Amino acid sequence: MIATEPTASSAPDEGAGTPVENGPSPADKSPLRATVVVRNPQGLHMRPAMMFARLATKFRSTVTVRRQDRAVNGKSLLNLMTLAALPGTELVLEVSGEDAAAALPVLTQALAARSADDIGPLLN
Amino acid sequence: MKNFLVRDALVPSLAATTKEGAIRELVTALQRAGYFKQHEVDAVVAEILRREGLGSTGIGRGVAIPHSRYEGLPRLIGTLGLSKAGIPFDSIDNQDVRMIFLLVSRPDQPGPHLHALETIVRVSESDEFLNRLLAATTRDEMWEMIQNTPDPWTRE
Numbered sequence: 072m073i074a075t076e077p078t079a080s081s082a083p084d085e086g087a088g089t090p091v092e093n094g095p096s097p098a099d100k101s102p103l104r105a106t107v108v109v110r111n112p113q114g115l116h117m118r119p120a121m122m123f124a125r126l127a128t129k130f131r132s133t134v135t136v137r138r139q140d141r142a143v144n145g146k147s148l149l150n151l152m153t154l155a156a157l158p159g160t161e162l163v164l165e166v167s168g169e170d171a172a173a174a175l176p177v178l179t180q181a182l183a184a185r186s187a188d189d190i191g192p193l194l195n
Numbered sequence: 196m197k198n199f200l201v202r203d204a205l206v207p208s209l210a211a212t213t214k215e216g217a218i219r220e221l222v223t224a225l226q227r228a229g230y231f232k233q234h235e236v237d238a239v240v241a242e243i244l245r246r247e248g249l250g251s252t253g254i255g256r257g258v259a260i261p262h263s264r265y266e267g268l269p270r271l272i273g274t275l276g277l278s279k280a281g282i283p284f285d286s287i288d289n290q291d292v293r294m295i296f297l298l299v300s301r302p303d304q305p306g307p308h309l310h311a312l313e314t315i316v317r318v319s320e321s322d323e324f325l326n327r328l329l330a331a332t333t334r335d336e337m338w339e340m341i342q343n344t345p346d347p348w349t350r351e
Contacts (some may be wrong), residue, residue: 103306111347117260117312121250147289149254187249188350 090093102135102167103175107182109160115182120151123181129194132168134178145178196318196341199273199291199311203228205334205341206276211293214284218243218261221276221297225303230272236263239299253286257329260312262298264347271307273298275337277329295320295330310346317347 102154109115118185127134128143134145138160143150156162164182180187181190204224211217221241225231231239242263246252255258274297281291296315298310318324324344331337 114309116305116309117244117252117262118249149316149320152312155313157306157309 088184092194102133102165103129103171105165105175105179107158107162107164107179109158109162109183110183110185111187112158112185114160115154115156116153117152118187119147119184119190121148122187123178124137124148124151126181126190126194127174130166130168130170130174130178131165132171132174134174135165135167137163137165141147196311196344196346198346199271199307200341201225201228201230201256201272201274201342202286202334202338204230204272204274205337206274207331207333207337209276209278209282211278212237212280212282214247214261214282215240215244215296217276217282218247218297221261221274221295222299224274224276225272225297225299228274229321236311239263243297243299248284251285251287252285252290253287253290253292254316254319255286255290256319256325257281257290258296258315258325259284259292259294260296260298260315262300263307264308265299266302267300268301271293271298271300271304271311273311275341276293277331277337279329294325300341314346 111119125148135142136145138154164178172189177193181193184190206224209217209218209220217239222236224237226233243261246263252261276295278293281293285290285343286292298311328340
């Protein structure tokens with residue numbers, strides 16, 4: 072399948088084999104990555120996807136969510152819904168930009184949330 | 196889409212002019228098609244409206260996907276209603292909705308629900324599809340389009 076338009080970022084893809092920790096240096100253009108397993112029992116359905124996208128939009132960094140060979144814009148509800156990520160699905164979160172170090176842990180927590188209600192407090 | 200949309204419940208021209216009215220009209224159409232008992236309609240409508248209260252399911256481009264889970268269904272079911280006039284829905288893009296995909300899923304089957312959402316999002320990316328769908332005036336025309344549209348995720 073052809074992936075939905077992935078992301079506005081033109082940053083070079085460093086390859087899926089890049090280690091999770093890339094260092095927090097703002098001068099470093101390579102994205103920070105985390106592997107996240109979906110734990111919501113209903114999967115990444117519309118409400119958690121909407122709240123994740125809303126949270127991602129609060130950061131200036133580019134946010135990309137990968138599922139195997141597909142990559143989508145983490146700030147787009149519609150893009151996230153095309154992942155159809157069931158519970159147990161392994162996703163790779165990639166954050167790239169000046170506030171990436173701050174964004175990664177928060178977005179990781181949101182993507183792994185068991186309930187959309189757990190994402191709400193992260194938005195404040 | 197043909198796997199979850201119920202042909203006999205399709206509504207080519209919604210009479211309702213409000214979100215609540217449209218949801219009730221579509222749930223009633225599913226009830227008349229045999230998927231709910233009459234006394235269940237209020238509960239299903241209330242559950243869908245409760246979900247809308249947590250955040251509108253109007254995804255933009257004139258499309259909304261109101262939905263809920265409901266115990267006792269044989270499988271995920273859904274229907275589609277068209278409104279030529281448009282219905283206020285608090286959508287993401289503030290536009291009125293003209294195509295309402297209403298889904299009711301089994302609580303223990305998230306997979307079909309996620310795939311249905313994916314399918315609707317993907318077909319909604321096509322202006323051509325949306326324009327042709329909106330031009331349909333009968334249930335048969337709607338069903339023909341639905342039948343001839345492969346579920347995007349099955350191509351994976």
